[in-house]
Amino acid sequence: MDDTEPYNPLVRQYFVNPAHAGDLPGEYSETSSAEASESEAGARVRLLLAARDGQILAMRFRAWGCPHLIAAAEAVCERYAGEPVESLARFEPQELMQKLAVPVEKSGRILLLEDALRSLYGSATGRQVDQ
Amino acid sequence: MTRTDSQALVYLDNAATTRVDPRVAAAMTACLSDDRAFANPASIHLAGRAAAQRVERAREQLAGLLNARARDLIWTSGATESDNLAIIGAARFRANRGRHLVTMPTEHKAVVDTFKALEREGFEVSWLQPAADGVLALSELETGLRPDTQLVSIMHVNNETGVMQDIAAIGACCQRHDILFHTDAAQSVGKLAIDLDALPVDLMSMTAHKFHGPQGIGALYIADRPGCQVQPILFGGGQQRRLRPGTLPVHLIVGMGEAAELARDNAGRDYQHLSMLRDRLWQGIGAFPGIQRNGSEKEAFPGILNVGVDGVEGESLLLAIEPVCVASGSACNSRSGESSYVLRALGRSDREAQSAIRFSFGRDTASADVDTAIERFAAAVRHLRSIAPPPDIA
Numbered sequence: 466m467d468d469t470e471p472y473n474p475l476v477r478q479y480f481v482n483p484a485h486a487g488d489l490p491g492e493y494s495e496t497s498s499a500e501a502s503e504s505e506a507g508a509r510v511r512l513l514l515a516a517r518d519g520q521i522l523a524m525r526f527r528a529w530g531c532p533h534l535i536a537a538a539e540a541v542c543e544r545y546a547g548e549p550v551e552s553l554a555r556f557e558p559q560e561l562m563q564k565l566a567v568p569v570e571k572s573g574r575i576l577l578l579e580d581a582l583r584s585l586y587g588s589a590t591g592r593q594v595d596q
Numbered sequence: 597m598t599r600t601d602s603q604a605l606v607y608l609d610n611a612a613t614t615r616v617d618p619r620v621a622a623a624m625t626a627c628l629s630d631d632r633a634f635a636n637p638a639s640i641h642l643a644g645r646a647a648a649q650r651v652e653r654a655r656e657q658l659a660g661l662l663n664a665r666a667r668d669l670i671w672t673s674g675a676t677e678s679d680n681l682a683i684i685g686a687a688r689f690r691a692n693r694g695r696h697l698v699t700m701p702t703e704h705k706a707v708v709d710t711f712k713a714l715e716r717e718g719f720e721v722s723w724l725q726p727a728a729d730g731v732l733a734l735s736e737l738e739t740g741l742r743p744d745t746q747l748v749s750i751m752h753v754n755n756e757t758g759v760m761q762d763i764a765a766i767g768a769c770c771q772r773h774d775i776l777f778h779t780d781a782a783q784s785v786g787k788l789a790i791d792l793d794a795l796p797v798d799l800m801s802m803t804a805h806k807f808h809g810p811q812g813i814g815a816l817y818i819a820d821r822p823g824c825q826v827q828p829i830l831f832g833g834g835q836q837r838r839l840r841p842g843t844l845p846v847h848l849i850v851g852m853g854e855a856a857e858l859a860r861d862n863a864g865r866d867y868q869h870l871s872m873l874r875d876r877l878w879q880g881i882g883a884f885p886g887i888q889r890n891g892s893e894k895e896a897f898p899g900i901l902n903v904g905v906d907g908v909e910g911e912s913l914l915l916a917i918e919p920v921c922v923a924s925g926s927a928c929n930s931r932s933g934e935s936s937y938v939l940r941a942l943g944r945s946d947r948e949a950q951s952a953i954r955f956s957f958g959r960d961t962a963s964a965d966v967d968t969a970i971e972r973f974a975a976a977v978r979h980l981r982s983i984a985p986p987p988d989i990a
Contacts, residue, residue, distance in 0.1 A: 477915075486982065487983075507945075507947035510985075511985045527985040527986075528983055528984070529907070529909055530912070531909060531911045531912055532911060532915045535983060
């Protein structure tokens with residue numbers, strides 16, 4: 466990726482085909498949701514999770530924001546499906562920023578996603594993520 | 597390889613820059629390959645004089661477009677430099693008379709940041725607020741003037757919204773108070789009829805690449821009247837009456853002259869063409885739910901259409917609408933991540949400003965381009981609204 470190309474191929478792929486955008490299918494009974502927003506810029510992300518016996522069955526998202534935020538939300542939903550709910554507490558924003566080549570000036574969008582994930586973890590487990 | 601490399605571009609970002617007209621490119625190529633035109637036009641030998649003749653012919657061509665005197669036009673590197681020279685040069689020239697200056701927050705950054713630099717130099721600047729449609733009320737201007745005001749700078753056509761200011765009335769007001777009037781006409785020269793013999797304008801900035809000429813060349817018009825002078829801001833040579841030293845780029849100047857002549861020849865046709873394209877696009881997208889025009893519909897330059905789209909973020913729309921090339925806010929700050937300061941000055945919220953998208957047309961834009969843009973726009977908005985959280989869906 467050169468300096469003239471603001472999005473790496475993975476961002477483009479996730480942005481064009483966000484397979485996890487939308488709502489959870491109605492078949493799930495144990496669901497949780499969380500939302501985070503930037504009041505200043507208006508970016509907003511909502512995460513939805515279906516889990517059973519501590520395992521994530523499915524994740525979905527909705528987002529209003531730049532392509533990096535949409536791609537990051539899609540990447541997170543893809544990454545955690547099938548994982549233990551506890552794994553949400555180990556989210557590493559740096560790893561995602563690197564994977565999606567998120568520019569430093571947009572790091573706030575990834576931190577927004579981190580906020581939503583922490584909140585989702587709290588909603589699903591009743592516990593706080595250790596700082 | 598990016599996605600756009602394999603797709604035909606639909607270029608609707610002519611307010612950022614226009615494609616060089618093939619006739620302009622031909623004239624420039626001929627100049628570059630001419631045995632005599634390569635020389636420095638400041639040289640007095642035979643080759644230098646041949647180059648100088650080309651420069652002066654181009655100056656006449658540009659003067660013809662503007663109904664101005666050729667000797668009142670100074671070549672620069674573009675509108676940014678012209679704005680800097682006009683504003684800093686005039687403010688400093690008249691600083692002994694007073695240090696109060698007037699402009700608007702909706703000006704191009706080349707003007708806004710130049711005035712901010714003058715504020716740091718000790719000048720006092722009044723920033724006049726436009727109405728919500730972007731138009732400056734003359735009463736607002738009148739009340740903003742003071743006995744020590746020396747310069748007013750108001751752009752002709754706004755680069756983001758296409759809103760046109762009444763520069764004839766503004767200039768007349770300034771003239772009554774013996775205040776210099778500068779206008780950044782980067783978006784209007786070559787697209788709107790401008791008669792500098794009749795207009796009360798003292799200083800006018802322009803650039804070739806906005807009207808199908810090359811990038812890197814512009815001009816500043818300086819009216820020949822008492823009290824209308826600028827101090828140079830560059831030093832190092834005696835070219836152009838010491839106002840703007842530096843070796844002149846002959847092939848770029850030839851290109852600007854040719855572009856000016858073409859604009860003059862096509863004036864009426866170009867305006868009608870731009871109006872047709874703008875109306876066609878608005879007919880195609882205006883009925884979408886949650887869409888509104890930004891800026892005055894009455895005082896609107898037809899080459900620009902700026903719209904806000906509920907439930908959609910501008911940068912994402914830019915990517916989703918590819919291969920249609922448009923702008924989210926000004927092209928000059930599209931990589932900054934900031935929402936449009938122009939739209940926020942019109943009272944739009946930060947979020948509304950982030951939802952704005954600018955379409956701009958040129959002489960070479962076809963109706964089919966607009967039809968493609970309508971199709972892609974509809975698909976992109978549907979896609980992004982399907983992703984957005986519920987309150988953002990119109």
